[in-house]
Amino acid sequence: xxxxxxxxxxxIVSTVRSFVETEIYPxxxxxxRTGEVPPELAEAIKAKTIELGFYACNFPESIGGxxxxxxxxxxxxxxxxxxxxxxxxxxxxxxxILMACEGEQIERYLxxxxxxxxxxxxxxxxxxxxxDVRGMKCAARRDGGDWVVNGSKxxxxxxxxxxxxxxxxxxxxEDTPKGPKKKITTFLVDRGTPGFTIREGxxxxxxxxxxxxxxxxxxxxxxxxxxxxxxDGGFAVMNEWLYATRITVATMSxxxxxxxxxxxxxxxxxxxxxxxxxxKFQGVSFQLADMITEIDAADWLTLAAAWRLDQGLxxxxxxxxxxxxxxxxxxxxxxxxxxxxxxxxxxDDFPIERFWRDARVERIWDGTSEIQRxxxxxxxxxxxxx
Amino acid sequence: MKVLVPVKRVIDYNVKVRVKADxxxxxxxxxxxxxxxxxxxxxxxAIRLKEAGTATEIVxxxxxxxxxxxxxxxxxxxxxxxxxxxxxxxxxENDIEPLAVAKILAKVVEEEQPGLVLLGKxxxxxxxxxxxxxxxxxxxWAQATFASNVEITPEGATVIREVDGGLQTIKxxxxxxxxxxxxxxxxxxxxxxxxxxxxxKPFETKTPSDYGVDVAxxxxxxxxxxxxxxxxxxxxxxxxxxxxxxxxxxGVI
Numbered sequence: 001x002x003x004x005x006x007x008x009x010x011x012i013v014s015t016v017r018s019f020v021e022t023e024i025y026p027x028x029x030x031x032x033r034t035g036e037v038p039p040e041l042a043e044a045i046k047a048k049t050i051e052l053g054f055y056a057c058n059f060p061e062s063i064g065g066x067x068x069x070x071x072x073x074x075x076x077x078x079x080x081x082x083x084x085x086x087x088x089x090x091x092x093x094x095x096x097i098l099m100a101c102e103g104e105q106i107e108r109y110l111x112x113x114x115x116x117x118x119x120x121x122x123x124x125x126x127x128x129x130x131x132d133v134r135g136m137k138c139a140a141r142r143d144g145g146d147w148v149v150n151g152s153k154x155x156x157x158x159x160x161x162x163x164x165x166x167x168x169x170x171x172x173x174e175d176t177p178k179g180p181k182k183k184i185t186t187f188l189v190d191r192g193t194p195g196f197t198i199r200e201g202x203x204x205x206x207x208x209x210x211x212x213x214x215x216x217x218x219x220x221x222x223x224x225x226x227x228x229x230x231x232d233g234g235f236a237v238m239n240e241w242l243y244a245t246r247i248t249v250a251t252m253s254x255x256x257x258x259x260x261x262x263x264x265x266x267x268x269x270x271x272x273x274x275x276x277x278x279x280k281f282q283g284v285s286f287q288l289a290d291m292i293t294e295i296d297a298a299d300w301l302t303l304a305a306a307w308r309l310d311q312g313l314x315x316x317x318x319x320x321x322x323x324x325x326x327x328x329x330x331x332x333x334x335x336x337x338x339x340x341x342x343x344x345x346x347x348d349d350f351p352i353e354r355f356w357r358d359a360r361v362e363r364i365w366d367g368t369s370e371i372q373r374x375x376x377x378x379x380x381x382x383x384x385x386x
Numbered sequence: 387m388k389v390l391v392p393v394k395r396v397i398d399y400n401v402k403v404r405v406k407a408d409x410x411x412x413x414x415x416x417x418x419x420x421x422x423x424x425x426x427x428x429x430x431x432a433i434r435l436k437e438a439g440t441a442t443e444i445v446x447x448x449x450x451x452x453x454x455x456x457x458x459x460x461x462x463x464x465x466x467x468x469x470x471x472x473x474x475x476x477x478x479e480n481d482i483e484p485l486a487v488a489k490i491l492a493k494v495v496e497e498e499q500p501g502l503v504l505l506g507k508x509x510x511x512x513x514x515x516x517x518x519x520x521x522x523x524x525x526x527w528a529q530a531t532f533a534s535n536v537e538i539t540p541e542g543a544t545v546i547r548e549v550d551g552g553l554q555t556i557k558x559x560x561x562x563x564x565x566x567x568x569x570x571x572x573x574x575x576x577x578x579x580x581x582x583x584x585x586x587k588p589f590e591t592k593t594p595s596d597y598g599v600d601v602a603x604x605x606x607x608x609x610x611x612x613x614x615x616x617x618x619x620x621x622x623x624x625x626x627x628x629x630x631x632x633x634x635x636x637g638v639i
Contacts, residue, residue, distance in 0.1 A: 007456060011463055011581045019575055053578035066578050 009075055016054070016079035019091075023048060024083035031086050031209040032354055042161070045090040046116055055092045056114040058244075059099070063106075064114045074251045074306035078299075081255025085358075086209030089158060093248075094120050097166055097241035100186070100229045109164060109188055121162035122245075123153040123215055124238075131371050134182045134235070138217060139170040145224065147171070147187070149195070149217040155365070159198050159213035164190045167215070168234050184234030188226045195220030206361035208354075243309075245366045246319050250302040250326035253362050257295045257326075257333040260355045264288065264337035271340075284340055291333050298326040317379040324372035327362035334359040387501035387538070387560070389432040389441045392491055393425040393461050395454040396511040409609050412511075414478055421457045424506025426464075428566045430573040431536060432504050433465040440538045441502075443467050447494055449487050449594075451478045459584045463576035468588035470494060474601045481512055486594070486601040488520035493597035495525060500561065502543070507532050507565040518565035528558040532567045 005013065023045060031037055049055045058073045059065025068076065073093075080088040094113040098120065101110040112118040129136040138151025149169055159165055171185040189196055201212040229237040265288060268279035278284045302322040308315035334356040338345035345352040363369045397403060398418040406413050421429075435441035446461035448454040449472040458469035472490055474482050495503065508515035522529035530536075530545035534553065537544045542559040548567050558564075576584075594601045622628045632639045 007459055007585065008581055010456070011460065011576055011584070012578070015575045015578075015581065051577070052575055053580075057578055066582075068578075 005075070009072060012072060013075050013079055015052070016076050017082070019048075019052070019054075020079055020083040020088070024087045027087060028084045028351065028354075031084055032348070035203075035208045035211075037086050037090075037209050041087075042090045045087060046092060049091045050116045055116045056094050058093050058096055059114050063111060070247070070306040070309040071303060074247055074303055077248050078251040078255040078302075081252025082259040084209065085207045085252075086211075089161070089210060092116050092119065095122050095166060095241070096244050097122070097186070097228070097237065100237055100241065101188075104225060105188065105228065112163075118163040119158070119161050121156055121158035121165045121213075123156045123159065123165050123167040125155045126151070126153055131368055133168070133238075134184065136168065136170050136182055136184070138167075140185065140187070140222070143221070147222045147224075147226075149187070149189075149220040149222060151217050153215040154201055155212045156198075156201070156215055157210060157212055157365075159215060160200075160211045162191060162198070164188055165198075165215065166228060168238065169217075171232055171234075174232075183232040184238070185231050186228040186234045186237045187222055188228050189220070189222065193220060193222070204361070205357045207358050242366075243316065243319050246323040246372075247302065247306055249362055249366045250298070250305070250319075250322040253326040253330040253359075254295065254299045254302055256355060256358070257291075257298070257330045260334050260337045260352065261288075261291055261295055263350070263352065264291070264333075264340045268340055278340070287336050287340065291336055294329045295333060298322070298329040301325055317376050320367075320372040320375040320379075323367065324369050324376070327359075328369060330359045330362055387435075387441055388443045388445065388498060389435060390491075390495060390498055390500035390503045391425070391428050391432050391444060391446050391461065391466065392487075392503070392505045392517070393429065393446055393448050393457055394422040394506070394509045394511075395419050395448060395450050395457040396422045396509050399423055399510055405610055405612050409611055411479060411607065411610050419453065419456075419478075421460050422506050422509045422511075424508060424510070424566060424568070426506075426573040427568070427570050428504040428506055429461050429464050429466060430571045431566060433574070434571065435502075435536075435538065436465070445470065445498055445500065447472065447491065449474050449482055449490055451475055453478070455589075458589070460576065462587045462589075463581045463584040464574060465580060466587075468590075470590045470592060472592045472594060472597070474594050480603075482601050483603055483605060484514050484516035484520055485604065486599060487517050488524050489599045490594055490597050490601075491517070491521050492524040493599065495521075502538075502560060503527075503563045504536075505563070505565055507567050518563050522563040525563070528560070528562040529564070530556055530558050530562065531565045533564050534567050534569045536564055536566075536570065 027041060053066055057066035057068045057076060061067035080091055098110045098113055113120050124133060126136050126138055138149065138153060140147040140149045153167065156165070167187045167189050168184050169187055170182040172183040173180045174183050191198060195218045197216040199214050199216065201214045204212055268284050268288060269277055271278045305315050305318040305322040308318055338352050338356050341350065341352050344350060347353065396419065397412070397414065398420040401417050404413045429446065432441060432444045436444055444466040445468055446458050446466040447470040448458050452473055455471055458471055462469055503521065505518050507518065518531060519529060530543070530547060532548045533545045534548045535546035542557060543562060543564065544555060544557050545564060547554045547556060548569065622631060
């Protein structure tokens, strides 16, 4: 067993960290204030990422990625997690589900996404289908040789800048022991396809500037060439690839927690009340001890889950544990840091209030804490017949 | 033209340095170490010279503990072609003095025959600001220190130096030693492909005895202390009071 990073990993971490500190941090306050990322800034971040060979570094070398292992990629995303998601979005990491592309789709979607020429987004959630994915109403029916799609999706992160969207759509129903359930198919939908609209969503307290968009399908006609993976095979495609988004949430939570913690630690060593640094009060110092313990625990849990993937070991439960624990840890760490800052923590002069707000969504998106607990407990109990 | 870039492993510039309780030095235990930032600027300048077609090969060299390997790998990841580590001590508390470093570098220069040696104007740990100058003296080469601009010309190099109150432009003949200042350039990030290639680039390990140089210290550190903390200021109620205090208390007017 070996817990240290290799020299390459250390260099990856230090490069990405200085990138985030130099290219992302200085723009965060503006993005937070306006809720927008200026297009020229987005392009600049993207161009620098491509130049550094980090764009789509989660993809295999054979198709132009950097071929990073799951563990290496987790380290990259952990450092990215320190920065504003609205901005680090352009440190492009296309959805690995694009590896399911076949035939012409490789040239049209996979390769341009890896090269940074076309950006993607992933759409699953609907107003009436959150955790209950198979309750989705957005549906496609056969018409001639094509599919005709009607319905909508919401909370679609990244769709604002997407050239195409990977959309999960119901393509019929099947009978299961638990009653009828939707069959799901994955589609690749280009921006500008007739009958397909991408519009602004809601104003969220978390991750301003990283907009949640609404997708609308109004008799949107899609040929078979737009189907990703097998027809009615969407659930399998989801299960095969979507683990990655949960590791992303876990790693980014760890990165952001460390940034927040460092500020809390420094403040505790500086701020004086009752004639001494507040870090000398046990109420604060023990809080800091608990915070770093939880951050380290979440860090190791997450890296170990990524390592399991690299070893080809089952990792579904471990990934769920990492997502669950890291996102809940982030909530506690940001809340505790805010408490150390006192009233000033709530003011937007410091980024603490932003970390605190941003932390809230991590327990909800990419599978709520409840869904993660469901995955973990089913993994434990199902083999026992319970 | 070959460019030699000496790089030093120093305490990271972000670390809040703490003086050891016995006043013998600063605490290096479990502290992040990195490449001296001025040396990073030297590496960047060498890479730019190579990209411009002026330099043909960049050799990075470091003298110190084995762990300086990491600093050399960083130089290789940025774009240096090969590296030489001179393992001069196994104790990181033992800071090899500028004269010994200059003597070793002079031997490396003899072997490598670079047209230019680019290095930081000083290391941020001991702030000696001496190695470049000593190296020039040992070799009998031209030197240009505190460079904020370096231009290679057919005759040698034109270097703009940052001096007190302005800039000085000088012409030097190559081979030469150039020590670089903060405003020369902004070092690049190591690219991911270069990070992955860094450890595959040629890497030699030597010892001072390979060069016949004695690295025993000539200087004795008597005491290391924290800078005295700044006294709090006072607020004055009026201009008259300020003038009165400047006159009678500070005695400056």
